[in-house]
Amino acid sequence: MNKLKARVILSMIIVPLGLIIAAIPENKTKQYKLDSQQMLNEMVEGNQFIVPDEVAHMLVQKDPSLQLIDVRSADEFDKFHLPGAINIPLNSILAEEWEDYVNQDVKMNVFYSNGVTKGNEAWMLTRKLGYENNYVLQGGLNYWAETIMNPEAPKNTVADDELAKYNFRMAAGNALGGGKLQASNTSTNTKKKKPIIKKRPKKKRAAGGC
Amino acid sequence: MGPFVITEIISENTNFLLAFVIGIGFGFVLESSGFSSSRKLAGMFYGYDTTVLKVFFTAAITAMLGLLFFSLFGWIDLSLIYINPTFLWSTIIGGVIMGAGFIIGGFCPGTAFCALSIGKIDALAFVGGLFIGIFAFTEGYPLIEELYKAEYLGIPTINESLGLSRGVFALILIVVAVAMFWIGEWAEKKFPREEY
Amino acid sequence: MNTQKDKSKKYLNPYVGGVLLGLVLLAAYMISGRGLGASGALKSAIVASVETVAPSHAENAAFYKEYAETHSGSPLKSWLVFEMLGVLIGGFLSGALAGRLKWKVEHNPKITSKTRIVFAVLGGILFGFGAQLGRGCTSGSALSGMASLSLSGFISMAFIFGTAFMLAYFFRKLWI
Numbered sequence: 025m026n027k028l029k030a031r032v033i034l035s036m037i038i039v040p041l042g043l044i045i046a047a048i049p050e051n052k053t054k055q056y057k058l059d060s061q062q063m064l065n066e067m068v069e070g071n072q073f074i075v076p077d078e079v080a081h082m083l084v085q086k087d088p089s090l091q092l093i094d095v096r097s098a099d100e101f102d103k104f105h106l107p108g109a110i111n112i113p114l115n116s117i118l119a120e121e122w123e124d125y126v127n128q129d130v131k132m133n134v135f136y137s138n139g140v141t142k143g144n145e146a147w148m149l150t151r152k153l154g155y156e157n158n159y160v161l162q163g164g165l166n167y168w169a170e171t172i173m174n175p176e177a178p179k180n181t182v183a184d185d186e187l188a189k190y191n192f193r194m195a196a197g198n199a200l201g202g203g204k205l206q207a208s209n210t211s212t213n214t215k216k217k218k219p220i221i222k223k224r225p226k227k228k229r230a231a232g233g234c
Numbered sequence: 235m236g237p238f239v240i241t242e243i244i245s246e247n248t249n250f251l252l253a254f255v256i257g258i259g260f261g262f263v264l265e266s267s268g269f270s271s272s273r274k275l276a277g278m279f280y281g282y283d284t285t286v287l288k289v290f291f292t293a294a295i296t297a298m299l300g301l302l303f304f305s306l307f308g309w310i311d312l313s314l315i316y317i318n319p320t321f322l323w324s325t326i327i328g329g330v331i332m333g334a335g336f337i338i339g340g341f342c343p344g345t346a347f348c349a350l351s352i353g354k355i356d357a358l359a360f361v362g363g364l365f366i367g368i369f370a371f372t373e374g375y376p377l378i379e380e381l382y383k384a385e386y387l388g389i390p391t392i393n394e395s396l397g398l399s400r401g402v403f404a405l406i407l408i409v410v411a412v413a414m415f416w417i418g419e420w421a422e423k424k425f426p427r428e429e430y
Numbered sequence: 431m432n433t434q435k436d437k438s439k440k441y442l443n444p445y446v447g448g449v450l451l452g453l454v455l456l457a458a459y460m461i462s463g464r465g466l467g468a469s470g471a472l473k474s475a476i477v478a479s480v481e482t483v484a485p486s487h488a489e490n491a492a493f494y495k496e497y498a499e500t501h502s503g504s505p506l507k508s509w510l511v512f513e514m515l516g517v518l519i520g521g522f523l524s525g526a527l528a529g530r531l532k533w534k535v536e537h538n539p540k541i542t543s544k545t546r547i548v549f550a551v552l553g554g555i556l557f558g559f560g561a562q563l564g565r566g567c568t569s570g571s572a573l574s575g576m577a578s579l580s581l582s583g584f585i586s587m588a589f590i591f592g593t594a595f596m597l598a599y600f601f602r603k604l605w606i
Contacts, residue, residue, distance in 0.1 A: 030445040031288075031419065035412045038295055042408035045302045046401040230240055230316040230463025237463030244461070252461050253509045257516020258523070259454040260466055260569075265524035267447030268440075272536055272550075276605040279598035285444045290573060292448020293455060297577035300456035309460075316464040318565060318575050320582040325571075328564020329586045331556050333593025337601050339553015342568040343468035343561060344517065346554070351518045352525030353533040356543075356550045361472075363554020368473050370555070371562035372480070375493035382563060391579040400579060407576075415445075 058152055072147050073162040074134055076171045077189065080196040083107060091131040092161075095146045096138065106136065106168070107200055114142050117149055127155040136161035136168070173197045236310035261348050270349040272340030272356060279337055281425040284418035291411040298404055322385035339363065440528070455577055462509060465574020469561035471514035477505040510570075538605055549604060 058066070066072070082090040083106070092109035094101050101111040112122050114137075126133060127150070135143035135158065143160040150158050161168065170176075175193035178186045235241065239249040267289050268274045277283025304310040336342055341349065341360045349357035371378070393403035442450075458466055477497050481488040488494040497505070525531045537546035561567040564586050566575070572590055575583010 030443045031415050034292060034445045034449070035415070038299065038408050039412060041299050041303075042401075042405035045299065045306070046399070046405035048306060048401060050305070050400055229314055230237055236460045238461050240463050249462055250507070250509065250512045253458075253512035254516040256454060256458050256461070256466070257513035258520035259457070259516075260451070260513065261517035261520025261522075262524045263442075263447055263451045263454060263520075264517070265521040265530075266442045266528065267444060267451070268442075270521060270525065270530070273538065273605065279594050280602065280606050282606070285441075288444035289448040289451060290568075292445050293451035294573055294576040296449050296452020297455040297459065298579065300452065301459055301577060304456075304460070312578075314463055315459050315578055317578050317580040318571055318582040320580070320585070321565070322585075324563050324565065325582045325585045326589055328560045328562070329589025330593045331560030332564060332567065332586070333560075333590045334597055335553045335555070335557030335560055336568075336590060337553075337594040337597045338604070339550050339557060340605070341550070341553065342557060343472065344466070344567065344569040347468060347514060347517050348521035349536075351521030352530050355533060355535045356537065356546050359547045359550035360554040360557075363551040363556075364469065364472055364558035364561075365476065365554075366551075367555040367558020367560075368469065368476055368562055369558075371559050372473070372476060372493040373491070375491070378563065379492065387581070390581045392581045392584050393579055395581050403579065 058154055063148070063152055066151065067148070072144070072151070072158070072160050073140075074159045075162045076168045077193065077196075079106075079134055079161060079168075080172050080193070080200065084196050084199050089130070089132050091125070091133045093125070093133050093135050093146070094137070095135050095142045100138075104165075106165075109136075112146075114146055117146050126150045126158060127153070129156055131157065133158045134161050135159070137164050138166055139164040172200065235308070236304065237314055240314045241311075260344070261351060264345060264348040265352060269345040270352050270354060270357075272349065272354075275342075275345060276337065276340045281421035284422055287418050288415055291414065295404075295408055295411055298407070302400060302404055317389045317391065319389045320387040321383060322387060324382050324384065327381070335367075452577070455574065458513075458574075459577070464509065465570065465577060466513065467510045467566060467570030467574070468514060468517070469558065469567040470508070470570060471510040472558070473562065474505040474508045474511050481505065538603075541604060546604075 079090070079092070090108070092106050094105045094109045094111045095114045095117065096111075097113050098111055101109075101113075105111065110125070112125065116122065117126065135146040137143045140160060140163060143164060147158050147160045163170075172193050175190055175197065178190050235243070238244045239246070244252070264270070268285055269289070274283050275286055278286040301310065301312060301315075305312045332342070339346075339360045341357060343361075343364055346357045346360040346364070350361055375382075391400070393400050396403065398406075441447075455466055458464060477488075477494060480494060488498070501508070522531070535543040535546055537543055557567065561570070564571055565582070566572075566586065568587075568590060571583055572587035573583075574580075576587060577583075
């Protein structure tokens with residue numbers, strides 16, 4: 025009779041729990057639209073920024089998961105853009121034709137403009153809708169020009185890794201179309217202080233299966 | 235918060251260590267529930283011992299309810315857990331082949347390992363067979379690759395496919411399982427077996 | 431009734447066992463974000479041995495190439511391999527505590543142990559092949575898949591148990 029009891033007890037526990045879980049709406053905070061507080065938290069964390077070195081590295085490696093998105097106007101895009109970038113001007117970022125680009129989970133989108141403002145605005149708009157995998161190029165094209173195109177030679181006394189970084193930037197700059205570009209001054213929003221480099225948490229689904 | 239390894243609360247290596255600990259728990263529970271006996275396992279298909287059905291469904295429901303409630307409390311992000319991708323044909327045909335293997339061999343891979351650990355020689359034979367079967371698959375892969383990757387449906391969850399919320403589907407599953415437990419007890423009384 | 435009482439002493443009550451198994455599975459999801467599995471550990475072992483014994487074959491054959499592309503590091507350094515080592519130890523501990531450690535071929539008295547072994551190997555071959563094709567066995571696909579509400583988990587569960595029920599009649603001599 026012991027057996028019967030266990031079955032009854034189990035049923036008496038799981039059926040009410042099932043009723044509760046069926047009656048309560050799902051916790052969708054992570055999957056769908058973000059509320060203002062969550063947006064604020066994400067903005068304060070600043071995890072959306074990607075340093076130019078990382079992008080340059082991916083470009084040199086021809087990493088297929090990278091998708092650069094230029095959010096400046098079409099004119100500016102025609103004058104200069106990063107290799108492989110597509111142009112989605114900020115005012116059409118929410119247009120239906122681009123939705124497949126900005127709301128997807130295959131590639132890593134990196135928004136950029138001259139400074140960070142427009143890129144970051146594009147990120148905020150899409151992030152608020154709960155879209156994943158969108159990032160912003162740290163410092164925008166201006167900072168890109170400073171670091172990748174015209175890297176500043178470090179002094180002889182610096183640590184090896186600084187030197188290695190410089191060498192990489194020189195090589196990447198050359199590989200990606202030469203160190204001729206001057207930092208343009210069209211954007212007034214570029215902050216002069218060096219952006220802080222942050223490690224992005226990995227947010228991929230766990231691997232598994234047999 | 236969870237899953238801990240994704241949110242980097244624990245490191246990759248700690249994850250491996252904990253996999254070992256989880257495995258110990260898995261093996262211990264399987265063995266002490268009687269899954270190390272092929273005759274007990276096969277008994278389900280003849281109605282004389284429905285232990286497998288009870289353990290299997292109770293476990294799936296316990297874990298499912300745990301995940302749903304943890305998600306509700308914000309303890310785990312369900313969009314970060316692994317969900318098996320659905321490739322319709324290979325899942326169906328693979329399932330049919332596994333079903334045949336189950337009734338012929340009397341084990342499934344997990345239970346065979348568990349039975350092997352307490353010295354069942356038939357389990358050793360089954361594990362040997364598993365090696366041959368998997369090797370046949372890896373070697374014959376070019377021939378079956380097309381079938382293996384056909385009809386990819388992404389990683390849908392069953393409630394999405396049925397257009398239900400997770401909670402409602404969970405409730406339906408629970409009701410079905412409880413009904414099955416009652417039928418199982420009835421079947422065991424109807425087809426009694428001696429102890430083995 | 432008497433035999434039932436003995437059995438409940440011998441093995442855990444199935445519902446208690448089920449809840450415990452569910453908690454182990456829940457822990458796997460909470461810690462590692464994935465469910466339990468079994469057959470994948472054997473696949474890792476096979477890939478590792480092929481890479482050691484016949485490295486040139488491993489570089490050319492389609493399956494091993496895909497495996498190497500999608501998995502980094504040694505194939506043996508996988509979650510499932512560690513988990514399955516744990517299963518061997520966990521099963522052994524439980525068997526030792528309950529006094530069930532014994533070398534034996536368990537079979538229906540109506541068949542010989544030789545027959546049992548032959549069918550066990552045969553069943554293993556089918557199960558191993560099917561688990562690869564279906565991307566997971568009863569634990570990896572059906573049990574974990576059901577807990578995570580994965581569509582493929584429910585499909586595999588239905589077809590594994592459905593087929594076994596349908597074929598049960600033809601193989602009844604093996605078991606009853």
